[in-house]
Structures are given as C-alpha cells and as structure tokens.
Amino acid sequence: MIVGEQKPVAEIKSIIEPYKKILILGCNTCVKTCFAGGEDEVAVLGSALRLAFKKQGENKHIEEFTIERQCEDEFIHEAASRIAENDAVLSLACGAGVQAIAKRFANVPVLPGVNTTFIGIQESQGVFTEECCGCGNCDLAIFGGICPVTRCAKKLLNGPCGGSQNGKCEVNPDTDCAWQLIIDRLTRLGQLDNLRAYIPPKNWRTGLAGGPRKLVREDHII
Amino acid sequence: MNLESPSRLQKILSKGEFAVTAECGPPRGANPDVVLKKAELLKGCADAVNITDNQTAIVRMSSISASVHVMKAGLEPVMQMVVRDRNRIALQSDILGAWSLGIKNILCLSGDHQTFGSQPEALNVFDIDSMNLLRLVKDMRDEGRDMSGFELDGPPRMFIGAAANPFADPFEYRVVRLAKKIDAGADFIQTQCIYNMDRFKKWMKLINEEGLTEKVYILAGVMPLKSAGMARYMKNKVAGMDIPDDIIKRMEGVPKEKAAQEGISLCIEQIAELRQIKGIHGIHLMAIEWEDKVKGIVEKAGLYPRPEID
Numbered sequence: 049m050i051v052g053e054q055k056p057v058a059e060i061k062s063i064i065e066p067y068k069k070i071l072i073l074g075c076n077t078c079v080k081t082c083f084a085g086g087e088d089e090v091a092v093l094g095s096a097l098r099l100a101f102k103k104q105g106e107n108k109h110i111e112e113f114t115i116e117r118q119c120e121d122e123f124i125h126e127a128a129s130r131i132a133e134n135d136a137v138l139s140l141a142c143g144a145g146v147q148a149i150a151k152r153f154a155n156v157p158v159l160p161g162v163n164t165t166f167i168g169i170q171e172s173q174g175v176f177t178e179e180c181c182g183c184g185n186c187d188l189a190i191f192g193g194i195c196p197v198t199r200c201a202k203k204l205l206n207g208p209c210g211g212s213q214n215g216k217c218e219v220n221p222d223t224d225c226a227w228q229l230i231i232d233r234l235t236r237l238g239q240l241d242n243l244r245a246y247i248p249p250k251n252w253r254t255g256l257a258g259g260p261r262k263l264v265r266e267d268h269i270i
Numbered sequence: 271m272n273l274e275s276p277s278r279l280q281k282i283l284s285k286g287e288f289a290v291t292a293e294c295g296p297p298r299g300a301n302p303d304v305v306l307k308k309a310e311l312l313k314g315c316a317d318a319v320n321i322t323d324n325q326t327a328i329v330r331m332s333s334i335s336a337s338v339h340v341m342k343a344g345l346e347p348v349m350q351m352v353v354r355d356r357n358r359i360a361l362q363s364d365i366l367g368a369w370s371l372g373i374k375n376i377l378c379l380s381g382d383h384q385t386f387g388s389q390p391e392a393l394n395v396f397d398i399d400s401m402n403l404l405r406l407v408k409d410m411r412d413e414g415r416d417m418s419g420f421e422l423d424g425p426p427r428m429f430i431g432a433a434a435n436p437f438a439d440p441f442e443y444r445v446v447r448l449a450k451k452i453d454a455g456a457d458f459i460q461t462q463c464i465y466n467m468d469r470f471k472k473w474m475k476l477i478n479e480e481g482l483t484e485k486v487y488i489l490a491g492v493m494p495l496k497s498a499g500m501a502r503y504m505k506n507k508v509a510g511m512d513i514p515d516d517i518i519k520r521m522e523g524v525p526k527e528k529a530a531q532e533g534i535s536l537c538i539e540q541i542a543e544l545r546q547i548k549g550i551h552g553i554h555l556m557a558i559e560w561e562d563k564v565k566g567i568v569e570k571a572g573l574y575p576r577p578e579i580d
Contacts, residue, residue: 202354202380202394206401206454207447209380210435210462211509218509219383231440244446246405246454249358249398249417 049078049169050142051176052162054089057096060138063159064097067108067135072097072161073127073149074114075141082176084162085140087114093140093161109134118145124152131156184254184261190242192233197250199226205247277374277429278346279318281579282552283458283487288545289552290573291348291460291489292316292564295325296336305336309343311561315568317576318346318375320460320554324355327387334364337373348431349373352381357397358406362416365407369426377431377460378403386509401454404432408455432456434488436473437466437512445476452486459486460554463493463504466512467543474547483549490544493556494563495533498522534567541571 055063064070072090080086094112101108113130115123118141131137131149136157139146142164150158166178181198188195197203201219208227211218215228234240252258282289292312297304312319319340323333330336337347349368351361365376380400384392398406406417407430414425432451436444448459464470470490477483495501498521505513517536524532537555544550553573557564568574 201383201385202399203396204380204399204401206399206450207443208438208440209400209510210433210438211383212438212440213510214439219385225439228440231443243443244450246401246450248405249402252397 049081049167050144050164051082051166051168051178052079052084052142052164053082054084054093054140054162055160057093057100060093060161061097061100063161064108064136064138067157069109069111069134070097070136070138071111071113071127071130071134072138072140073118073131074112075116075118075139075145076114077117079141079145079162081170083174085142090114090140119148121148121152124149128153182255183250183252184258185251187247190247191230192237192239192242194226194230194233196226196230199224199229203250205250207243276427277318278579279348279375280429280457282317282577285577285579287577288573289318289487289489290316290568290576291552291554292319292561293322293554293556293558294319294336294340294347294561295322295558296331296333298328298330300331302331302339305331305339306343308561309340309345312564313344314576315565315574316345316555317552318348320348320350320377323350323352323379323381324387325350325382327354327382327384327389327392329387329389334368334371334373337368338371341372346375347373348375348377350377350379351403352379353396353398353400353403354381354384354394357395358402358417361398361403362406362410365410365426365428366422366424369428370424374427374429375431376407376428377433378407378456379433382509400432401450404430404451404455429457430455431458431460433462434459435462435510436464436470437462438510441469441473442476444473445480445482448477448482448486449480452482456486458489458551460489461491462510463491463556464540464544465517466514467540469512471547474549478549483551487551488549489552489554490547490550491554491556492537492540492544493558494537494560494567495521495529496560497526497529497533500533534563534570537567538570541567541573 072094074085074087074090076086090112094110098110115126117123131153138159138161139149140161146160167180168176168178171177183197212225217223217225294308321333321337324330333349337349340347378400384394407428410425411427414422434448501513501518501521504511541553
C-alpha cells in the first residue's frame with residue numbers, strides 16, 4: 049500500500065487558513081489502512097479543526113466526506129457536488145490522490161493533509177515499513193524477495209557494506225540490514241549462489257531518473 | 271593484474287616488497303598548506319598515501335585536488351573515491367581527470383552514509399555501488415572504454431584498490447564479497463583497522479584457502495590508539511569496528527599520559543604479528559591527525575627506510 053502520515057493539525061490549520069468553506073476529503077483505501085486519511089481520521093481531524101478555529105473566534109464551515117479511492121475517476125465523481133460547494137478541498141489521500149482531485153477540478157484549490165511517505169506494509173499493528181521504491185525493474189527473484197534498492201541505505205546490489213553488524217544497518221540500529229536478511233533467506237532457500245554473480249549497474253531509466261513515468265496498456269485502450 | 275600500470279605502489283607490491291601506505295585526510299577548507307604539512311611528515315615513510323574522499327560525509331577539499339598537492343610534495347597518492355556523492359557520469363569524468371593529473375592509484379568505496387556527516391539533509395547518489403565502480407575503472411583501463419562502450423582517447427591506467435571489512439557481518443559472506451571485488455577489478459585491498467586478531471586470522475585463513483591472496487595484494491589496516499577513550503568510542507560508535515575488551519583493558523591499564531605511547535607500542539606489535547600471516551603484502555597505517563607519529567611507527571616496525579624504486 050501507499051503509506052502516509054497525517055500532517056500536524058497546526059500545519060493543516062495554517063494551510064486552510066485563507067478559506068471559509070473547506071471539504072475534508074478522505075480516501076478509504078491505502079491511507080485508511082495506515083490510519084492517515086480514512087473515514088475515521090477525517091472525522092477526528094474535522095472535530096479538531098472546528099474546535100481550534102472556534103477557540104480563536106473564527107467560524108469556518110468544515111465539511112467531511114470520504115470516497116473509496118481518490119486516484120480513480122469512478123469514485124472522484126461521487127465527491128463532485130460537495131467539492132463545488134466549498135472554497136477548497138483538504139485531501140487526506142496520498143500525493144497521487146491529491147493530484148487526481150486537482151486534475152479533475154480546475155477551479156478549486158486542493159490542499160494536502162497527508163505526507164506521503166512510501167510504498168510499504170504494516171509490519172505489526174501501527175508499525176509500517178518501506179519495501180518498494182517503484183524502480184520499474186524488479187529484481188526480487190535474485191535477492192530472495194528482499195529489495196536492496198529500497199531497504200539498503202546505500203542501494204548496494206553486490207553485498208553488504210562494512211557497516212553491517214549483528215544484523216543491523218549502520219545508519220539506524222533499529223533497522224535490519226537488508227543484506228543480512230537477503231543472505232539469511234537465500235541460505236535457507238539454498239540459493240546463496242545468486243550472490244556470487246556480479247550484478248551490473250542498475251538501469252535507472254525505468255525509475256524516476258527517467259522523468260515522470262507513464263504506463264500505456266494498449267490492450268485496455270478502447 | 272595489469273603490470274603495465276606505472277604506479278609506485280604496484281611496483282613495490284609486484285616486486286614482493288612489504289608495502290606501507292598511510293593516510294592523509296584533506297582539510298575542511300581551501301588551504302593547501304595543511305596537506306603539504308602532512309605530506310612532509312609522511313614523506314619517505316610510506317610508498318603511497320590514501321587521500322580520503324569527504325570522509326565521514328563531511329565536506330573537505332576534494333580528493334583529486336589534495337592528491338595533486340601531495341604529488342607536488344613528492345608523495346604518491348591513493349585517491350579514494352566514493353559512490354555516495356557522484357553518479358556514474360561524474361565518477362568516470364573524475365577518473366579521466368585524475369589520471370590526466372598523474373594520479374595512478376584509486377581506492378573504490380561506497381562511502382560513509384551522509385547521515386553521519388555534518389549535512390545529514392543531503393541527497394545521496396548511490397547510482398552504482400563500489401563493486402560496479404571497480405568494474406568500470408578496470409574496463410576503462412583494460413578495454414579502454416567508458417561505460418557506454420565509447421573508446422577513450424587515452425585510457426586511465428589506474429592501479430585499483432578496494433576495501434574489505436572482515437569484522438562486519440555476516441562473516442562468511444565477507445569472503446565471497448572479497449572474491450567478487452577481485453573479479454570486478456581490485457588489484458589491492460586495504461582492510462578495516464584490525465584489533466580483533468583472532469577474527470582477522472580466521473578471515474585470512476579462509477581467503478588463503480580460496481586462493482584469493484594469490485590474486486590480490488592484501489594491505490592490513492592498522493590504527494594506533496591515542497587513548498582508552500578513543501578505543502571505547504570506536505568500539506561503541508564507529509560502524510564496522512571490532513575492538514576486543516582486552517585491548518581496551520590494556521589501554522585503560524596505563525596512566526593517561528602514557529596511553530599514547532601504549533597505543534603506538536600496541537600498533538607496532540600488531541604490525542609484527544600481521545607480517546607473520548601468510549598472504550599479507552603490506553600494511554595500511556591510519557594514524558589519523560597523528561601523522562607525526564608515522565615515521566616512528568614505521569621505523570620501530572622495521573619498515574624504514576622504504577625501498578627505492580626506479
């Protein structure tokens with residue numbers, strides 16, 4: 049999923065300050081799962097903002113609405129009439145959701161309420177970890193299903209650096225060394241020989257280095 | 271190994287002489303006098319000196335320019351190059367430039383992560399890794415081509431070095447990684463500072479068994495300790511460092527004013543012990559900001575004067 053974290057209320061408050069009527073728009077897919085922008089978070093944030101503005105004697109109209117996914121037109125339409133009635137949209141979706149809404153509604157300011165952090169998983173309740181950086185050229189088959197491009201702080205492709213000790217990364221002792229995990233797993237799978245081969249420099253053209261990416265599926269274009 | 275490469279360090283090693291390299295960290299400023307002063311202290315004591323590349327991710331005079339300064343002072347540099355700050359285009363360009371300036375040795379490294387430095391908010395690069403860097407320098411030298419396959423007008427014939435840390439984990443994989451570095455292009459290896467002699471000997475045994483010491487020159491890393499505090503700091507704070515308790519106890523066992531002398535004595539003993547190990551071709555002496563002690567250590571270790579090479 050796309051993992052995100054809600055911005056601090058004080059920052060959100062200053063972002064929406066210029067507007068009288070604001071729609072807080074939640075997204076019930078990824079950011080709901082990571083407790084950043086689903087229906088529940090929209091309700092809690094709405095209450096907090098109403099209270100904060102009331103305390104300083106400002107009367108703002110704050111409306112709440114949540115759709116299934118802000119990155120798909122099919123669901124965005126459901127919010128159209130509410131968006132039209134407000135001065136601005138505070139989107140609690142990931143950056144893709146914020147931009148999808150902005151693309152559809154040319155005359156309404158769309159503001160971010162969430163910091164999009166990474167593509168990851170919920171490792172345990174309330175703990176999310178980054179697993180994929182969307183490089184566009186997946187080599188997980190070589191690395192036993194553990195991505196060094198994302199999870200090694202130096203993106204090393206040919207083995208651990210000299211800072212790997214006791215299974216931990218030198219950059220952060222709370223982070224597992226991805227290379228230790230890769231070696232342990234390939235050992236269990238009997239595939240350690242994968243790591244004897246030289247891995248050539250990565251082709252970053254499929255990643256963000258090649259500019260914003262676009263995927264065209266001719267077979268789905270009607 | 272490419273014997274055409276005209277580096278002094280390579281000549282020393284290929285003649286079977288026990289090599290000595292030292293280290294010279296460029297200054298945090300544009301004043302070349304600091305480099306020249308260090309070079310003066312190291313002259314005649316080492317066959318080549320490593321010029322670090324923004325070590326610990328702190329901005330310093332570039333390794334290329336500091337290398338040129340030490341050459342003017344009559345020393346041969348081992349230019350360190352990390353993949354943290356430059357993409358493949360900049361790395362190749364700097365290698366061509368370095369060779370054109372007379373820099374003949376390169377040490378290919380990943381580099382300390384920028385979060386350890388003074389500007390942790392910086393974006394890192396890591397376009398390629400240190401293994402890829404070794405291969406690209408080798409391809410430039412042996413094939414005369416850059417990474418695009420373009421034939422170079424004047425290939426850089428570098429003597430290529432890599433680092434190895436037998437004290438990092440996982441231990442067994444460290445042997446595989448060394449083999450990969452040799453295949454990728456390493457002519458010589460400089461190891462992490464050795465304090466845990468048992469573990470180092472275990473690693474040397476494994477790499478001797480694999481025949482790797484026949485394929486590459488191993489320069490064993492040593493660093494004289496200045497105090498018990500320094501030993502404790504390195505043990506606890508420096509990534510990839512392994513300092514056994516008996517070494518810390520030994521440093522703690524002498525009065526503070528004698529600690530530096532004890533550290534130097536320990537270093538000389540370590541060099542003597544390392545010279546007995548099969549497959550060690552030299553030492554890399556890292557007397558950081560202690561360049562004035564290098565001559566004494568090299569002398570007492572019986573490695574002075576350095577051999578004359580034509």
